[in-house]
Amino acid sequence: MSSDLSASKLAELAKSLTGKDCALLVIGYYLQEEKDGKEYREEIKTIAASISPYGNDRKRQEYLFYYKLWYNLTLFELDFQTCMLDLQIMDKQLQSIALALVHDAMNYHNLLLFGWTPKIITEKQFEDLYEQERTERLAEVIPVEAVAKYEAFVCLKNAGYFPKDSYPDKVNKNDGKWKQTLSEELSKLKSAIKNGKLKQAKVSSDFGWYHNGKEYLGQEGILAQSWYENPEKLDKDFNTHLDNKGELVEWEHGRYAVAKDGTLLARLNKSNLPDGEDHRLHFEKRLKNILMFKEEGSVLDFADKSYKDLVLLRLKDTQEWIQRLLNHTEVAYKVEGIFGREVSINKLIAKAKGLISQVVEKQNKSIPELLDSYNVYRKDTKDAFTFKDEGKYILTADLKPEAEWVDDTIKKLIEIANEESGYQYELDS
Numbered sequence: 001m002s003s004d005l006s007a008s009k010l011a012e013l014a015k016s017l018t019g020k021d022c023a024l025l026v027i028g029y030y031l032q033e034e035k036d037g038k039e040y041r042e043e044i045k046t047i048a049a050s051i052s053p054y055g056n057d058r059k060r061q062e063y064l065f066y067y068k069l070w071y072n073l074t075l076f077e078l079d080f081q082t083c084m085l086d087l088q089i090m091d092k093q094l095q096s097i098a099l100a101l102v103h104d105a106m107n108y109h110n111l112l113l114f115g116w117t118p119k120i121i122t123e124k125q126f127e128d129l130y131e132q133e134r135t136e137r138l139a140e141v142i143p144v145e146a147v148a149k150y151e152a153f154v155c156l157k158n159a160g161y162f163p164k165d166s167y168p169d170k171v172n173k174n175d176g177k178w179k180q181t182l183s184e185e186l187s188k189l190k191s192a193i194k195n196g197k198l199k200q201a202k203v204s205s206d207f208g209w210y211h212n213g214k215e216y217l218g219q220e221g222i223l224a225q226s227w228y229e230n231p232e233k234l235d236k237d238f239n240t241h242l243d244n245k246g247e248l249v250e251w252e253h254g255r256y257a258v259a260k261d262g263t264l265l266a267r268l269n270k271s272n273l274p275d276g277e278d279h280r281l282h283f284e285k286r287l288k289n290i291l292m293f294k295e296e297g298s299v300l301d302f303a304d305k306s307y308k309d310l311v312l313l314r315l316k317d318t319q320e321w322i323q324r325l326l327n328h329t330e331v332a333y334k335v336e337g338i339f340g341r342e343v344s345i346n347k348l349i350a351k352a353k354g355l356i357s358q359v360v361e362k363q364n365k366s367i368p369e370l371l372d373s374y375n376v377y378r379k380d381t382k383d384a385f386t387f388k389d390e391g392k393y394i395l396t397a398d399l400k401p402e403a404e405w406v407d408d409t410i411k412k413l414i415e416i417a418n419e420e421s422g423y424q425y426e427l428d429s
Contacts, residue, residue: 007046014050019062022047024339027070056422064421066339072416073335076409080328080348084355087325090318091359097311098366129253130245137209137242138228141201141221144193146210147235148186154234156181189222192230199226209238311367315393318359323399325352330401331409360395367393 005013014022026047029040052060121129153168161177171178192198203221206214228239241247329349418425 007042010043010046011050014047019051019059019064020066022051022059023063023066023070026067061421061423065417065423065425068420069335069338069413069417072413076328076331076413077348080325080332080352083321083324083328084348084352087318087321087355087359090314090321091363093314094311094318094363094367097314126245126249129249133248133251134242137248138223138225140205140208140224141203142208142210142224142227143203143216143219143221144186144189145219146216147222147227148182148189150210151185151189151234152178152182155185158234188232192232193222197226197230197232199223209241311393315363315367315395318363319395322356322360322395322397323402325356326397326399327401327405327409329353330406334406334410335413356397360397363395 014025017025026044029044029047032038033040051057051063054060150168153162153171156162156177157164157166162171173179189198193200199222201221201223203211203216203219206212206217209224227233228242241251329352332349414425417423
C-alpha cells in the first residue's frame with residue numbers, strides 16, 4: 001500500500017505502472033477503506049488521473065478491464081455468501097428433522113409402553129365391552145365414608161367455598177366447615193340406607209370410582225347400582241362416566257377404533273380375510289399405524305414414505321449446495337490467476353471449505369446414529385430401518401467442480417469487463 005506517498009509521487013508512480021497494476025492499486029485502496037474506515041478517495045482520483053482518457057489507449061483499456069472485473073466480482077461474492085448461508089440453513093433443517101425423528105421414536109415407544117396404541121374392535125365387540133364394564137361397575141360396593149367425603153367436597157365446591165379447580169385430596173381435614181359438611185353428608189347417606197333408598201354391603205375390592213386402598217376393605221358400603229339410581233346425589237360425574245360408552249371402554253381397555261360391520265376393519269376382527277392369516281396381520285398392523293398417526297397428529301413415522309422422502313430430499317438439497325459451493329471456490333481459484341491474491345473474494349474460500357467439511361462430517365455421523373436409535377425404540381414393530389439404501393444417506397465433499405458452470409461464470413465476468421473496457425481478454429485454459 002502506498003498510503004504514505006504524496007499526491008505528486010503517487011501520480012509519478014501510477015504513470016510508471018501498467019494498467020493492471022494501477023487497477024490493483026485502486027482496488028487495494030478500496031479494500032483498505034473497508035479495513036480501517038479511512039477514506040482514500042484523493043489517492044484513487046490521483047491514480048485515475050494519471051491514465052489516458054482516450055478509449056483506444058491500451059493502458060486505459062487494461063485498467064478498466066481489471067477494475068470492472070473486480071467490481072463485478074463483488075456481486076459474485078454476495079452469491080458465494082448466499083450459497084454458504086443456504087448450506088447452513090440446510091444443516092439446520094437436517095437437525096430439525098433429526099429432532100422430529102427422536103420425537104417420533106420416543107413418542108411411539110411410549111405409546112407401546114403404556115398401551116396407547118389403538119385396539120381395533122367391531123361395533124358388536126364395542127357394545128359387549130361396554131355392557132361388561134358397566135355391569136361390573138354397577139356391581140361394585142363403594143365405601144360409605146369415601147362417598148360422603150366426595151359429596152361434601154362437591155357440596156362446598158358448588159357453594160363456592162372451594163375453587164373450581166380444587167381436588168378432594170387437597171382438602172384440609174381440620175377445616176371446621178369441611179368437618180361439619182362431611183358429618184352432614186355422612187348422616188344423609190346412613191339415613192338413605194336405613195330407609196332402603198341405598199342398598200348396604202361390605203366393601204370387597206380395594207379399588208373403585210370413589211376409593212383406592214386396602215384400608216376400605218370390610219368397611220360399610222353401598223351397592224353402586226343403588227347409588228347410580230339415587231336422584232338426590234350431588235356427584236353427577238358418577239352417572240355421566242357410566243353412561244358415556246366411549247369413555248368407559250377407553251378407561252378400561254385403552255385406545256380403540258370401532259369398525260363398522262362390512263368394512264375391512266370388521267373383516268380383520270372377524271379373522272375371515274380370504275388371503276390367510278399373514279395378510280390379515282399385515283393389514284392389521286398397517287391400519288393400526290394409520291389410526292395412531294391420524295389420532296396423534298404430531299406423531300411422525302420414518303417408515304412412512306413421505307417422512308423418509310423428507311430426509312432424503314433435505315440431504316439431496318444439502319449435497320447440491322455443497323456442489324455449488326465447490327463450484328464457487330473453483331471460480332475464486334481461477335480468478336486468482338487473473339488478479340493474484342489481492343481480490344477480497346478469496347477470503348471466502350477457506351470458510352467455504354471448512355463449512356463443507358463440518359456439515360458432511362456432522363451429518364454423516366448424526367443421521368446413522370439417530371436412525372440406529374430409532375430402530376432400538378421401534379424394535380417390536382418390524383419397521384426397523386435396515387440401511388438398504390445406505391448410499392442415499394451419505395453426504396460427500398469429494399466432488400469435482402462442474403466445469404461448464406465454472407467456465408460460463410468466469411466467461412460472463414470477463415465479457416462484462418471486456419465490454420466496459422474494449423479490452424479483449426481471454427482466460428487461459
